[in-house]
Amino acid sequence: MTHAAVITGVGITAPNGLGAEDYWAATREGRSGIGPVTRFTPDGYPSRLAGEVPGFVAEEHLPSRLIAQTDHMTRLALLAADWALADAGIEPEALPEFEAGVITASSSGGFEFGERELRNLWSKGGSHVSAYQSFAWFYAVNTGQISIRHGMRGPSGVVVSDQAGGLDALAQARRQIRKGSSVIVSGGVDASICSWGWVAQLAGGRLSTSDDPDRAYLPFDASAAGHVPGEGGAIVVLEDAEA
Known part of the structure; x- marks a missing residue:
């Protein structure tokens, strides 16, 4: 039996839109999310522009216990996953225990968290390094934290393939739907x-x-001269069409 995969929910945390509605409006209007770097002082670096997610305050969306153990990247992913599940009308706790899984992509991992803890190591010593450094930097942490938050214990994984990662993750997700997972x-x-x-x-x-x-x-322009780093991304819900 061939299981058709359909996308039923979308959650977006992007430089030109926090939430699918804002992002779609910005896309239709051609609104850019590029501006001067504010997350650190870029003076002295040859590149000083970035695409930062505007208006994101993690404490407004996530419990404090998660704030302490997550990088900025994972907080964005958790919010996007919350929105995607809500958009799909799915209550994970109502699903069979191993029915739903999580497959995400990451090209860098939790750099900001790791940088802070390495600074603590160099300046204060090992006793000042957070125990969460053992996983908060890792490429698979978004998959793990989303899975734990929503009790999704089905087929899960992470894809690390630079710019193609998001598409590769969707392909892996579709493969799991074809194998019998419903979400x-x-x-x-x-x-x-x-x-x-x-x-x-x-x-x-x-x-x-x-x-x-x-x-x-x-x-794709004759004047192209490199890319501008950005943050954020999208999380979607794939379901078996029959389910």
């Missing part, structure tokens, strides 16, 4: 706009050095 939460969220993450991205030599938000990122 897979999938997508990709990243956020490495911190000094450590910035240096890592600059090392690739592909970042735009323009300070003009309207001209810095021009894909």
Whole structure:
């Protein structure tokens, strides 16, 4: 039997829209999310523009216990997953225990959390490093935290394949639907706009050095001169059409 996969819910945390409705409005209006970096001081770096998610206050959406153990990236992913499940009308606790899984993509992991804890290690010593550093930086942490938050113990995983990660994750999710899972939460969220993450991205030599938000990122244009780092992403709910 071939199980057709359909997308029934969408959650978006993007530089040009916090939530699917805001993002769709920005897309229709051609509104950019690129602007000066604010998450750290970019003075002295050749690239100083980024796409930061506006108006996101994690404490307004997540319990304090999760704030302490998560990177900015994972907080964005958790909110997007909450919205996607709500959009799909799914209550995970009502599903059979192993019926739903989570497959996400990440290209960098929790850089900001890791940078902070490494600073604590260098300046204060090992006793000042958070125990959550053992997993908060890891590529698979978004999958793990979404799975734990919603009790999704079905087929799960993470894909690390740079820009293609989100699409690859959806392909993996579709594969699990075809194998018999009824619900897979999938997508990709990243956020490495911190000094450590910035240096890592600059090392690739592909970042735009323009300070003009309207001209810095021009894909498929004769004047293209690199890309602008961004944060956020999208989480969707895939379901078996029959289910």
